[in-house]
Amino acid sequence: MPEKVPQSKPVQHPSQEPAQASNDVAVSRNIYLDAFLTFFKIGLFTLGGGYAMIPLIEAEIIEKKKWVGKDEFMDLLAIAQSCPGVFAINISIFIGYRLRRVKGAVVSCIGTALPSFIIILLIALFFHQFKDNEIVAAAFRGIRPAVVALIAVPTYNLAKKAKLTWKTAWVPIASALLIWQLGVSPILIIIAAGVVGYLVGRRGTRKVHEVAGIMDEQRKADESVEEEK
Amino acid sequence: MIFLQLFITFFKIGLFGFGGGYGMLSLIQQEVVKNHPWMSSADFTDIVAISQMTPGPVGINSATYAGYTALQNTGADPWVCVLGSCVATFSLVLPSLILMLLISRFFMKYADHPKVRAVFDGLRPAVVGLLLAATLMLMNAENFGNPFTEILGHDFGGNPADTKQFAVGVALFVLTFVFTKGFTIGSGDKARKVKIGPIKMIVMAAIVGAVIL
Numbered sequence: 001m002p003e004k005v006p007q008s009k010p011v012q013h014p015s016q017e018p019a020q021a022s023n024d025v026a027v028s029r030n031i032y033l034d035a036f037l038t039f040f041k042i043g044l045f046t047l048g049g050g051y052a053m054i055p056l057i058e059a060e061i062i063e064k065k066k067w068v069g070k071d072e073f074m075d076l077l078a079i080a081q082s083c084p085g086v087f088a089i090n091i092s093i094f095i096g097y098r099l100r101r102v103k104g105a106v107v108s109c110i111g112t113a114l115p116s117f118i119i120i121l122l123i124a125l126f127f128h129q130f131k132d133n134e135i136v137a138a139a140f141r142g143i144r145p146a147v148v149a150l151i152a153v154p155t156y157n158l159a160k161k162a163k164l165t166w167k168t169a170w171v172p173i174a175s176a177l178l179i180w181q182l183g184v185s186p187i188l189i190i191i192a193a194g195v196v197g198y199l200v201g202r203r204g205t206r207k208v209h210e211v212a213g214i215m216d217e218q219r220k221a222d223e224s225v226e227e228e229k
Numbered sequence: 230m231i232f233l234q235l236f237i238t239f240f241k242i243g244l245f246g247f248g249g250g251y252g253m254l255s256l257i258q259q260e261v262v263k264n265h266p267w268m269s270s271a272d273f274t275d276i277v278a279i280s281q282m283t284p285g286p287v288g289i290n291s292a293t294y295a296g297y298t299a300l301q302n303t304g305a306d307p308w309v310c311v312l313g314s315c316v317a318t319f320s321l322v323l324p325s326l327i328l329m330l331l332i333s334r335f336f337m338k339y340a341d342h343p344k345v346r347a348v349f350d351g352l353r354p355a356v357v358g359l360l361l362a363a364t365l366m367l368m369n370a371e372n373f374g375n376p377f378t379e380i381l382g383h384d385f386g387g388n389p390a391d392t393k394q395f396a397v398g399v400a401l402f403v404l405t406f407v408f409t410k411g412f413t414i415g416s417g418d419k420a421r422k423v424k425i426g427p428i429k430m431i432v433m434a435a436i437v438g439a440v441i442l
Contacts, residue, residue: 079332081249084247086321087249089322094329115284116286120290121314142401145434147281149404150431176358176365190359198348
């Protein structure tokens with residue numbers, strides 16, 4: 001199979017000039033503190049998980065702080081979403097690295113995770129006291145089926161976005177059955193899918209930029225829906 | 230040594246958790262409910278519900294909470310439980326940190342390489358499968374109740390007293406699915422999309438549960 005090496009270089013690499021972006025920022029304040037507080041704010045005000053924070057990151061990081069450019073941000077988004085791990089954490093590590101390499105990455109990462117961590121701990125510390133309360137228990141009997149639906153919806157959306165055809169639809173069905181009925185580890189499924197993908201090769205023509213573009217459109221559509229309300 | 234187990238488990242989850250917070254849920258569930266006797270399926274669903282309602286990424290929220298619950302269920306003191314959530318959260322983030330730094334440092338230029346994209350193209354349908362598995366695994370008696378005692382001579386071990394809970398649960402599931410996904414009413418210029426956010430849906434389900442269950 002002939003391999004096409006991309007001629008243009010769509011993804012700039014940061015490794016050569018990681019600190020460059022920060023040169024534009026005329027901050028006298030400590031950049032570490034600045035990065036920490038910015039990502040803390042992003043972590044604190046994100047409701048509904050990963051993708052909900054993209055507009056917030058854009059407003060803070062691109063427009064206000066100008067830490068990365070819009071195009072570069074789109075590349076980072078596409079890579080961060082393809083990689084394992086928590087999406088918001090991935091993107092904060094990327095941007096932190098742009099600012100101050102490893103130290104910047106660690107600081108941004110902690111900033112993003114800390115609000116969640118503190119809030120959940122506070123809830124966990126006190127929740128068990130209410131858990132046995134009759135009304136709370138009844139409320140959770142109502143919440144549980146709704147939560148299952150909240151996981152079913154992204155399943156549906158992701159299936160739609162993955163553009164499954166009759167040729168590929170068996171993959172998610174078979175993997176789900178293997179995990180659900182036979183107790184196969186999801187990790188094995190992930191590894192097998194990656195290996196098969198590598199062996200079969202790439203047939204589509206999508207580029208990371210286009211993926212980011214699709215995400216952007218999706219987000220705008222979601223936003224317009226929000227506004228209508 | 231539960232802390233070491235927590236570390237290994239959540240490191241694995243962080244390393245193989247493709248598809249964002251929701252993709253991670255099937256992994257977390259498999260590990261903390263099935264592979265380790267840390268919590269019940271109902272505990273896990275409660276964790277997902279609370280992770281949804283609170284700010285922050287769902288993956289971090291549920292790891293913090295799962296670490297806490299795992300130790301709480303062993304009867305440990307609250308401060309030991311806090312240590313459990315520290316370990317779980319730290320080990321979930323660690324693989325991301327290592328991977329993203331490696332990518333930033335060395336591999337950014339390969340992100341567009343056809344072979345790399347081939348691997349991700351292969352992963353995409355499998356991640357759908359992972360999410361589907363998480364959904365199916367949560368459709369159980371702990372979350373919906375089980376009113377079925379016997380169907381066609383096969384014993385389902387249910388309790389007829391669960392009938393009301395089951396009916397309400399199924400209704401809440403369908404309603405939440407339809408409204409969270411969103412749908413369009415009307416056509417042409419008058420078409421408008423109806424969609425309710427997940428937090429509002431959870432609050433409404435809680436009220437329904439508190440009132441009639």
